[in-house]
Amino acid sequence: MSLEKVCIIGSGNWGSAVAKLIGTNTQRHGDLFESTVRQWVFEEKVNGENLTDIINREHENVKYLQGIKLPENIVAVPDVVESCKDATLVVFVVPHQFVRGVCEKMKGHLAPNARAISLIKGLEITSSGTRLFSEEIERILNIPCAALSGANIADEVAKEKFCESTIGCPNIQDGQIFHRLFDTNYFRINVIQDHVGVQLCGALKNVVAVGAGFTDGLGYGSNTKAAIIRRGLMEMRKFGQMFFGDMVQTETFFESCGAADLITTCSGGRNRKVAEAFVTTGKPIDVLEKELLNGQKLQGTLTAAEVNEFLSARKMVAEFPLFHTVYRIVYENAPVECIVRDI
Ligand SMILES: NC(=O)c1ccc[n+]([C@@H]2O[C@H](COP(=O)([O-])OP(=O)(O)OC[C@H]3O[C@@H](n4cnc5c(N)ncnc54)[C@H](O)[C@@H]3O)[C@@H](O)[C@H]2O)c1
Numbered sequence: 338m339s340l341e342k343v344c345i346i347g348s349g350n351w352g353s354a355v356a357k358l359i360g361t362n363t364q365r366h367g368d369l370f371e372s373t374v375r376q377w378v379f380e381e382k383v384n385g386e387n388l389t390d391i392i393n394r395e396h397e398n399v400k401y402l403q404g405i406k407l408p409e410n411i412v413a414v415p416d417v418v419e420s421c422k423d424a425t426l427v428v429f430v431v432p433h434q435f436v437r438g439v440c441e442k443m444k445g446h447l448a449p450n451a452r453a454i455s456l457i458k459g460l461e462i463t464s465s466g467t468r469l470f471s472e473e474i475e476r477i478l479n480i481p482c483a484a485l486s487g488a489n490i491a492d493e494v495a496k497e498k499f500c501e502s503t504i505g506c507p508n509i510q511d512g513q514i515f516h517r518l519f520d521t522n523y524f525r526i527n528v529i530q531d532h533v534g535v536q537l538c539g540a541l542k543n544v545v546a547v548g549a550g551f552t553d554g555l556g557y558g559s560n561t562k563a564a565i566i567r568r569g570l571m572e573m574r575k576f577g578q579m580f581f582g583d584m585v586q587t588e589t590f591f592e593s594c595g596a597a598d599l600i601t602t603c604s605g606g607r608n609r610k611v612a613e614a615f616v617t618t619g620k621p622i623d624v625l626e627k628e629l630l631n632g633q634k635l636q637g638t639l640t641a642a643e644v645n646e647f648l649s650a651r652k653m654v655a656e657f658p659l660f661h662t663v664y665r666i667v668y669e670n671a672p673v674e675c676i677v678r679d680i
């Protein structure tokens with residue numbers, strides 16, 4: 338049996354933490370994976386030097402995951418085609434707004450038996466419909482795509498603080514391979530078959546996190562946060578039931594990708610942090626994203642707009658008061674107090 342050749346598409350905060358996991362596991366499971374893992378890095382200058390050169394020399398992504406050493410078998414590559422050439426396992430971990438452009442460039446360069454896994458927390462949503470990123474990747478690259486999502490703040494995972502994560506993979510054999518690619522004693526994976534539910538949870542929790550950040554900005558306490566989390570969970574499940582029907586299992590909301598991710602993202606995530614600052618400083622979201630995140634990308638406000646466009650087109654915003662209120666506060670100058678008054 339030939340060894341799986343892994344590539345990672347993306348190198349932000351999560352992409353870098355995941356590179357550490359994957360680099361360790363490809364060395365540990367030499368019976369299954371080639372050791373060398375190429376990682377596509379969106380090239381940029383850091384102190385006048387290419388980020389890829391720094392990563393390959395220092396074995397550290399000094400911009401997106403400072404202070405964490407990456408295994409030496411992780412090789413940063415600035416050209417996306419070169420990074421994915423003949424890969425059999427492709428890990429997608431880019432902010433959701435960049436997925437389509439990157440996939441288009443990769444067409445025709447993967448191994449014929451390639452499979453992918455999406456770690457992206459977002460949905461491709463327009464007024465005409467909603468598409469999961471696994472579907473988008475399958476459509477463009479014509480390969481099957483699983484999903485991984487969980488209560489996983491990148492900095493904590495990189496510091497090896499115990500957590501869990503969920504892989505949704507319809508193909509049981511591929512699920513076992515992805516399990517070996519990601520699972521460690523501090524990053525425990527549960528594999529389920531519901532890759533649709535896993536991705537819905539990962540995308541929609543970001544909108545809830547923005548709402549939770551608003552309540553922090555208002556100085557409300559844990560009880561309010563718990564109410565936002567509970568309402569958010571209900572709307573996430575309702576969204577799944579209404580638009581994906583039997584493809585989403587209720588049990589998935591009890592996995593790490595569901596309730597657990599809501600708790601962590603509403604406590605320690607970037608969406609929460611920027612939303613809190615939106616209330617306390619009065620600055621626009623895009624300004625705060627630049628000031629507070631050092632190049633990292635906010636997903637929740639964009640997803641709030643996309644979800645709202647989708648629901649509006651179906652005249653269904655009233656059925657999702659939390660999602661709609663987050664949208665109104667960010668994009669329509671609704672008073673931030675609406676986050677409790679209108680849900
Ligand atoms: N950071 C976390 O804790 C975390 C945890 C779990 C899941 N996620 C999800 O993982 C996905 C990736 O997030 P991240 O945290 O790795 O990224 P990030 O927000 O930290 O970094 C942004 C990345 O986008 C790249 N970029 C900037 N402009 C680009 C362009 N025009 N084209 C392509 N790439 C460009 C940057 O180089 C950088 O690598 C997101 O969907 C996120 O929700 C993040």
Ligand SMILES: O=P(O)(O)OC[C@H](O)CO
Binds near residue numbers: 488490606
């Ligand atoms: O920092 P956030 O808000 O993008 O959330 C990070 C992870 O998704 C938490 O699991």
